[in-house]
Amino acid sequence: MPDADNRDVLARIADALERLAPPVAHQADLASGDAFVWDGRGTRAISPFDPVAIDLLTGIDQQKARLLDNSRRHARGHPAHDVLLWGSRGMGKSALAKSVVKALQAQGEDLALVEAPSDQLENLPDLFERLAEVPRNFVLFMDDIGFAEGSTEPRVLRSMLEGGASQRPANVRLYVTSNRRHILARQMSEQDDPVNPRDVVDDQLALSDRFGLRLGFHAASQDDYLAIIARYADVHGIEFEPEDALLWAKQRGSRSGRVAWQYIVELAGRAGRSLG
Structure with missing residues:
Protein backbone atom coordinates (compact mmCIF):
# COMPACT_ATOMS: atom_id res chain seq x y z
CA MET A 1 0.00 0.00 0.00
CA PRO A 2 1.54 3.37 -1.00
CA ASP A 3 2.53 5.68 1.82
CA ALA A 4 1.24 9.26 2.20
CA ASP A 5 4.08 10.78 0.15
CA ASN A 6 3.50 8.41 -2.74
CA ARG A 7 -0.23 9.02 -2.63
CA ASP A 8 0.43 12.76 -2.81
CA VAL A 9 2.71 12.32 -5.83
CA LEU A 10 0.15 10.12 -7.60
CA ALA A 11 -2.59 12.65 -6.89
CA ARG A 12 -0.51 15.48 -8.36
CA ILE A 13 0.23 13.39 -11.46
CA ALA A 14 -3.46 12.61 -11.89
CA ASP A 15 -4.34 16.30 -11.56
CA ALA A 16 -1.71 17.26 -14.13
CA LEU A 17 -2.95 14.65 -16.61
CA GLU A 18 -6.50 15.88 -16.16
CA ARG A 19 -5.42 19.44 -16.92
CA LEU A 20 -3.51 18.32 -20.03
CA ALA A 21 -6.42 16.33 -21.41
CA PRO A 22 -8.54 18.51 -23.71
CA PRO A 23 -12.10 19.03 -22.61
CA VAL A 24 -14.78 17.05 -24.38
CA ALA A 25 -15.93 19.05 -27.39
CA HIS A 26 -19.55 20.11 -27.19
CA GLN A 27 -21.64 19.17 -30.20
CA ALA A 28 -24.88 21.07 -30.74
CA ASP A 29 -27.80 19.53 -32.56
CA LEU A 30 -27.20 20.95 -36.04
CA ALA A 31 -30.56 19.69 -37.27
CA SER A 32 -32.35 22.32 -35.21
CA GLY A 33 -31.50 25.85 -34.17
CA ASP A 34 -30.88 29.03 -36.09
CA HIS A 218 -17.86 51.42 -50.10
CA ALA A 219 -17.36 54.25 -47.65
CA ALA A 220 -20.56 56.16 -46.95
CA SER A 221 -21.12 59.52 -48.53
CA GLN A 222 -22.37 62.31 -46.31
CA ASP A 223 -25.93 61.79 -47.56
CA ASP A 224 -25.72 58.02 -47.01
CA TYR A 225 -24.36 58.50 -43.51
CA LEU A 226 -27.19 60.87 -42.57
CA ALA A 227 -29.75 58.53 -44.14
CA ILE A 228 -28.49 55.66 -42.00
CA ILE A 229 -28.79 57.78 -38.86
CA ALA A 230 -32.25 58.97 -39.88
CA ARG A 231 -33.39 55.37 -40.28
CA TYR A 232 -32.10 54.34 -36.86
CA ALA A 233 -33.48 57.51 -35.26
CA ASP A 234 -36.93 56.93 -36.76
CA VAL A 235 -37.12 53.35 -35.51
CA HIS A 236 -36.06 54.32 -31.98
CA GLY A 237 -37.95 57.58 -31.78
CA ILE A 238 -34.86 59.74 -31.37
CA GLU A 239 -34.39 63.25 -32.74
CA PHE A 240 -31.02 64.39 -34.05
CA GLU A 241 -29.38 67.41 -35.64
CA PRO A 242 -27.50 66.74 -38.91
CA GLU A 243 -24.72 69.16 -37.91
CA ASP A 244 -24.17 67.27 -34.67
CA ALA A 245 -24.17 63.93 -36.51
CA LEU A 246 -21.57 65.18 -38.98
CA LEU A 247 -19.41 66.49 -36.15
CA TRP A 248 -19.57 63.05 -34.53
CA ALA A 249 -18.29 61.46 -37.74
CA LYS A 250 -15.59 64.08 -38.19
CA GLN A 251 -14.29 63.44 -34.67
CA ARG A 252 -14.00 59.75 -35.49
CA GLY A 253 -12.41 60.25 -38.88
CA SER A 254 -14.93 58.24 -40.87
CA ARG A 255 -18.54 57.92 -41.97
CA SER A 256 -19.97 54.41 -41.82
CA GLY A 257 -22.95 52.42 -40.61
CA ARG A 258 -21.03 51.51 -37.48
CA VAL A 259 -20.24 55.15 -36.68
CA ALA A 260 -23.90 56.02 -37.34
CA TRP A 261 -25.06 53.41 -34.84
CA GLN A 262 -22.53 54.61 -32.27
CA TYR A 263 -24.00 58.09 -32.67
CA ILE A 264 -27.49 56.73 -31.99
CA VAL A 265 -26.19 55.00 -28.87
CA GLU A 266 -24.67 58.32 -27.78
CA LEU A 267 -27.96 60.17 -28.30
CA ALA A 268 -29.91 57.52 -26.42
CA GLY A 269 -27.41 57.67 -23.59
CA ARG A 270 -27.64 61.46 -23.38
CA ALA A 271 -31.42 61.22 -23.16
CA GLY A 272 -31.46 58.25 -20.78
CA ARG A 273 -33.35 56.23 -23.38
CA SER A 274 -33.31 52.48 -23.89
CA LEU A 275 -32.54 50.98 -27.31
CA GLY A 276 -33.94 47.57 -26.37
Whole structure:
Protein backbone atom coordinates (compact mmCIF):
# COMPACT_ATOMS: atom_id res chain seq x y z
CA MET A 1 0.00 0.00 0.00
CA PRO A 2 1.54 3.37 -1.00
CA ASP A 3 2.53 5.68 1.82
CA ALA A 4 1.24 9.26 2.20
CA ASP A 5 4.08 10.78 0.15
CA ASN A 6 3.50 8.41 -2.74
CA ARG A 7 -0.23 9.02 -2.63
CA ASP A 8 0.43 12.76 -2.81
CA VAL A 9 2.71 12.32 -5.83
CA LEU A 10 0.15 10.12 -7.60
CA ALA A 11 -2.59 12.65 -6.89
CA ARG A 12 -0.51 15.48 -8.36
CA ILE A 13 0.23 13.39 -11.46
CA ALA A 14 -3.46 12.61 -11.89
CA ASP A 15 -4.34 16.30 -11.56
CA ALA A 16 -1.71 17.26 -14.13
CA LEU A 17 -2.95 14.65 -16.61
CA GLU A 18 -6.50 15.88 -16.16
CA ARG A 19 -5.42 19.44 -16.92
CA LEU A 20 -3.51 18.32 -20.03
CA ALA A 21 -6.42 16.33 -21.41
CA PRO A 22 -8.54 18.51 -23.71
CA PRO A 23 -12.10 19.03 -22.61
CA VAL A 24 -14.78 17.05 -24.38
CA ALA A 25 -15.93 19.05 -27.39
CA HIS A 26 -19.55 20.11 -27.19
CA GLN A 27 -21.64 19.17 -30.20
CA ALA A 28 -24.88 21.07 -30.74
CA ASP A 29 -27.80 19.53 -32.56
CA LEU A 30 -27.20 20.95 -36.04
CA ALA A 31 -30.56 19.69 -37.27
CA SER A 32 -32.35 22.32 -35.21
CA GLY A 33 -31.50 25.85 -34.17
CA ASP A 34 -30.88 29.03 -36.09
CA ALA A 35 -27.14 29.66 -35.71
CA PHE A 36 -24.01 28.02 -34.35
CA VAL A 37 -20.35 28.72 -33.58
CA TRP A 38 -17.56 26.32 -34.54
CA ASP A 39 -14.43 26.57 -32.37
CA GLY A 40 -12.26 24.13 -34.31
CA ARG A 41 -13.36 21.10 -32.32
CA GLY A 42 -17.08 21.36 -31.69
CA THR A 43 -20.19 23.44 -32.20
CA ARG A 44 -22.45 25.33 -29.85
CA ALA A 45 -25.75 27.02 -30.52
CA ILE A 46 -26.03 30.81 -30.63
CA SER A 47 -29.09 31.61 -28.55
CA PRO A 48 -30.69 33.93 -29.07
CA PHE A 49 -29.68 34.53 -32.68
CA ASP A 50 -30.66 38.19 -32.91
CA PRO A 51 -28.77 40.10 -35.62
CA VAL A 52 -29.73 43.57 -36.79
CA ALA A 53 -33.10 43.55 -38.56
CA ILE A 54 -32.45 43.58 -42.28
CA ASP A 55 -34.81 46.53 -42.84
CA LEU A 56 -32.57 48.67 -40.64
CA LEU A 57 -29.57 48.21 -42.94
CA THR A 58 -29.54 51.37 -45.04
CA GLY A 59 -27.49 52.46 -48.04
CA ILE A 60 -26.68 48.92 -49.22
CA ASP A 61 -29.91 48.07 -51.03
CA GLN A 62 -28.26 46.43 -54.04
CA GLN A 63 -26.00 44.26 -51.90
CA LYS A 64 -28.97 43.34 -49.72
CA ALA A 65 -31.12 42.27 -52.67
CA ARG A 66 -28.41 40.17 -54.29
CA LEU A 67 -27.44 38.40 -51.08
CA LEU A 68 -31.07 37.71 -50.21
CA ASP A 69 -31.65 36.17 -53.63
CA ASN A 70 -28.54 34.01 -53.46
CA SER A 71 -29.32 32.86 -49.93
CA ARG A 72 -32.92 32.05 -50.76
CA ARG A 73 -31.76 29.90 -53.65
CA HIS A 74 -29.36 28.05 -51.39
CA ALA A 75 -32.02 27.54 -48.71
CA ARG A 76 -34.25 25.89 -51.33
CA GLY A 77 -31.50 23.64 -52.66
CA HIS A 78 -31.09 25.55 -55.92
CA PRO A 79 -27.70 26.51 -57.41
CA ALA A 80 -26.15 29.31 -55.35
CA HIS A 81 -22.77 31.00 -55.01
CA ASP A 82 -20.13 31.24 -52.35
CA VAL A 83 -19.94 34.95 -51.49
CA LEU A 84 -17.15 37.41 -50.79
CA LEU A 85 -18.33 40.60 -49.07
CA TRP A 86 -15.48 43.09 -49.30
CA GLY A 87 -14.87 46.76 -48.67
CA SER A 88 -14.82 49.50 -46.08
CA ARG A 89 -14.97 48.76 -42.38
CA GLY A 90 -18.22 49.35 -40.59
CA MET A 91 -20.41 49.36 -43.71
CA GLY A 92 -22.51 46.33 -42.82
CA LYS A 93 -20.73 43.34 -44.38
CA SER A 94 -20.97 41.11 -41.31
CA ALA A 95 -24.35 42.46 -40.27
CA LEU A 96 -25.83 41.76 -43.69
CA ALA A 97 -24.55 38.17 -43.84
CA LYS A 98 -26.26 37.39 -40.54
CA SER A 99 -29.38 39.48 -41.12
CA VAL A 100 -30.10 37.78 -44.44
CA VAL A 101 -30.12 34.37 -42.79
CA LYS A 102 -32.40 35.60 -40.02
CA ALA A 103 -34.78 37.24 -42.52
CA LEU A 104 -35.12 34.02 -44.49
CA GLN A 105 -35.71 32.01 -41.32
CA ALA A 106 -38.55 34.41 -40.51
CA GLN A 107 -39.99 33.58 -43.93
CA GLY A 108 -39.97 29.87 -43.12
CA GLU A 109 -36.79 28.86 -44.98
CA ASP A 110 -34.74 26.11 -43.34
CA LEU A 111 -31.34 27.79 -43.47
CA ALA A 112 -28.86 27.95 -40.58
CA LEU A 113 -25.70 29.97 -40.04
CA VAL A 114 -22.44 28.51 -38.72
CA GLU A 115 -19.79 31.03 -37.74
CA ALA A 116 -16.17 29.88 -37.83
CA PRO A 117 -13.06 31.88 -36.88
CA SER A 118 -10.77 32.62 -39.81
CA ASP A 119 -7.83 30.99 -38.03
CA GLN A 120 -9.51 27.56 -38.05
CA LEU A 121 -9.26 26.79 -41.76
CA GLU A 122 -7.31 23.60 -41.18
CA ASN A 123 -10.16 22.22 -39.05
CA LEU A 124 -12.98 23.02 -41.46
CA PRO A 125 -12.92 19.61 -43.20
CA ASP A 126 -14.07 18.11 -39.86
CA LEU A 127 -16.93 20.60 -39.75
CA PHE A 128 -17.81 19.87 -43.39
CA GLU A 129 -18.15 16.16 -42.59
CA ARG A 130 -20.63 16.94 -39.84
CA LEU A 131 -22.65 19.43 -41.87
CA ALA A 132 -22.83 17.07 -44.85
CA GLU A 133 -24.72 14.56 -42.71
CA VAL A 134 -27.44 17.05 -41.72
CA PRO A 135 -30.49 17.30 -44.03
CA ARG A 136 -30.63 21.08 -44.18
CA ASN A 137 -28.64 23.90 -45.78
CA PHE A 138 -26.02 26.05 -44.06
CA VAL A 139 -24.18 29.32 -44.55
CA LEU A 140 -20.65 29.02 -43.20
CA PHE A 141 -19.70 32.56 -42.17
CA MET A 142 -16.08 33.69 -41.74
CA ASP A 143 -15.55 37.30 -40.74
CA ASP A 144 -12.65 39.62 -41.56
CA ILE A 145 -10.48 37.02 -43.25
CA GLY A 146 -6.90 37.83 -44.19
CA PHE A 147 -3.61 36.04 -44.64
CA ALA A 148 0.00 36.82 -43.84
CA GLU A 149 2.55 37.01 -46.63
CA GLY A 150 3.78 33.52 -47.51
CA SER A 151 0.86 31.77 -45.79
CA THR A 152 -0.38 28.50 -47.30
CA GLU A 153 -3.92 29.11 -46.02
CA PRO A 154 -5.13 30.82 -49.24
CA ARG A 155 -4.56 27.56 -51.11
CA VAL A 156 -6.47 25.69 -48.39
CA LEU A 157 -9.41 28.03 -48.86
CA ARG A 158 -9.23 27.71 -52.63
CA SER A 159 -9.36 23.95 -52.26
CA MET A 160 -12.49 24.23 -50.16
CA LEU A 161 -14.19 26.47 -52.68
CA GLU A 162 -13.44 24.43 -55.76
CA GLY A 163 -11.99 21.12 -56.70
CA GLY A 164 -9.96 20.06 -53.69
CA ALA A 165 -10.16 17.01 -51.49
CA SER A 166 -11.59 19.18 -48.68
CA GLN A 167 -14.21 20.83 -50.89
CA ARG A 168 -17.23 22.06 -48.97
CA PRO A 169 -20.34 19.85 -49.24
CA ALA A 170 -23.29 20.72 -51.45
CA ASN A 171 -25.45 21.87 -48.54
CA VAL A 172 -22.90 24.48 -47.45
CA ARG A 173 -21.99 27.85 -48.95
CA LEU A 174 -19.18 30.07 -47.67
CA TYR A 175 -19.90 33.72 -46.90
CA VAL A 176 -16.60 35.49 -46.22
CA THR A 177 -15.92 39.14 -45.36
CA SER A 178 -12.68 40.96 -46.07
CA ASN A 179 -11.53 44.56 -46.14
CA ARG A 180 -9.76 43.86 -49.43
CA ARG A 181 -11.31 43.00 -52.77
CA HIS A 182 -8.80 40.22 -53.43
CA ILE A 183 -8.47 39.24 -49.73
CA LEU A 184 -4.67 39.22 -49.95
CA ALA A 185 -2.69 42.43 -49.91
CA ARG A 186 -0.15 42.85 -52.69
CA GLN A 187 3.23 43.33 -51.05
CA MET A 188 5.66 45.93 -52.36
CA SER A 189 8.38 43.26 -52.41
CA GLU A 190 6.50 41.49 -55.21
CA GLN A 191 7.28 44.35 -57.57
CA ASP A 192 11.01 43.76 -57.10
CA ASP A 193 10.79 39.99 -57.47
CA PRO A 194 12.60 39.00 -60.70
CA VAL A 195 10.88 35.60 -60.85
CA ASN A 196 7.47 35.97 -62.44
CA PRO A 197 5.97 38.60 -60.12
CA ARG A 198 2.78 38.36 -62.15
CA ASP A 199 2.36 34.77 -60.96
CA VAL A 200 2.10 36.01 -57.38
CA VAL A 201 -0.65 38.44 -58.28
CA ASP A 202 -2.48 35.82 -60.36
CA ASP A 203 -2.33 33.45 -57.40
CA GLN A 204 -4.00 36.10 -55.25
CA LEU A 205 -6.68 36.83 -57.82
CA ALA A 206 -7.37 33.11 -58.19
CA LEU A 207 -8.67 33.03 -54.62
CA SER A 208 -11.19 35.84 -54.95
CA ASP A 209 -12.21 34.46 -58.34
CA ARG A 210 -13.45 31.31 -56.61
CA PHE A 211 -16.34 33.29 -55.13
CA GLY A 212 -19.19 33.34 -57.61
CA LEU A 213 -20.71 36.43 -56.02
CA ARG A 214 -18.57 39.35 -54.88
CA LEU A 215 -20.29 42.30 -53.23
CA GLY A 216 -18.48 45.59 -52.65
CA PHE A 217 -19.18 47.90 -49.69
CA HIS A 218 -17.86 51.42 -50.10
CA ALA A 219 -17.36 54.25 -47.65
CA ALA A 220 -20.56 56.16 -46.95
CA SER A 221 -21.12 59.52 -48.53
CA GLN A 222 -22.37 62.31 -46.31
CA ASP A 223 -25.93 61.79 -47.56
CA ASP A 224 -25.72 58.02 -47.01
CA TYR A 225 -24.36 58.50 -43.51
CA LEU A 226 -27.19 60.87 -42.57
CA ALA A 227 -29.75 58.53 -44.14
CA ILE A 228 -28.49 55.66 -42.00
CA ILE A 229 -28.79 57.78 -38.86
CA ALA A 230 -32.25 58.97 -39.88
CA ARG A 231 -33.39 55.37 -40.28
CA TYR A 232 -32.10 54.34 -36.86
CA ALA A 233 -33.48 57.51 -35.26
CA ASP A 234 -36.93 56.93 -36.76
CA VAL A 235 -37.12 53.35 -35.51
CA HIS A 236 -36.06 54.32 -31.98
CA GLY A 237 -37.95 57.58 -31.78
CA ILE A 238 -34.86 59.74 -31.37
CA GLU A 239 -34.39 63.25 -32.74
CA PHE A 240 -31.02 64.39 -34.05
CA GLU A 241 -29.38 67.41 -35.64
CA PRO A 242 -27.50 66.74 -38.91
CA GLU A 243 -24.72 69.16 -37.91
CA ASP A 244 -24.17 67.27 -34.67
CA ALA A 245 -24.17 63.93 -36.51
CA LEU A 246 -21.57 65.18 -38.98
CA LEU A 247 -19.41 66.49 -36.15
CA TRP A 248 -19.57 63.05 -34.53
CA ALA A 249 -18.29 61.46 -37.74
CA LYS A 250 -15.59 64.08 -38.19
CA GLN A 251 -14.29 63.44 -34.67
CA ARG A 252 -14.00 59.75 -35.49
CA GLY A 253 -12.41 60.25 -38.88
CA SER A 254 -14.93 58.24 -40.87
CA ARG A 255 -18.54 57.92 -41.97
CA SER A 256 -19.97 54.41 -41.82
CA GLY A 257 -22.95 52.42 -40.61
CA ARG A 258 -21.03 51.51 -37.48
CA VAL A 259 -20.24 55.15 -36.68
CA ALA A 260 -23.90 56.02 -37.34
CA TRP A 261 -25.06 53.41 -34.84
CA GLN A 262 -22.53 54.61 -32.27
CA TYR A 263 -24.00 58.09 -32.67
CA ILE A 264 -27.49 56.73 -31.99
CA VAL A 265 -26.19 55.00 -28.87
CA GLU A 266 -24.67 58.32 -27.78
CA LEU A 267 -27.96 60.17 -28.30
CA ALA A 268 -29.91 57.52 -26.42
CA GLY A 269 -27.41 57.67 -23.59
CA ARG A 270 -27.64 61.46 -23.38
CA ALA A 271 -31.42 61.22 -23.16
CA GLY A 272 -31.46 58.25 -20.78
CA ARG A 273 -33.35 56.23 -23.38
CA SER A 274 -33.31 52.48 -23.89
CA LEU A 275 -32.54 50.98 -27.31
CA GLY A 276 -33.94 47.57 -26.37
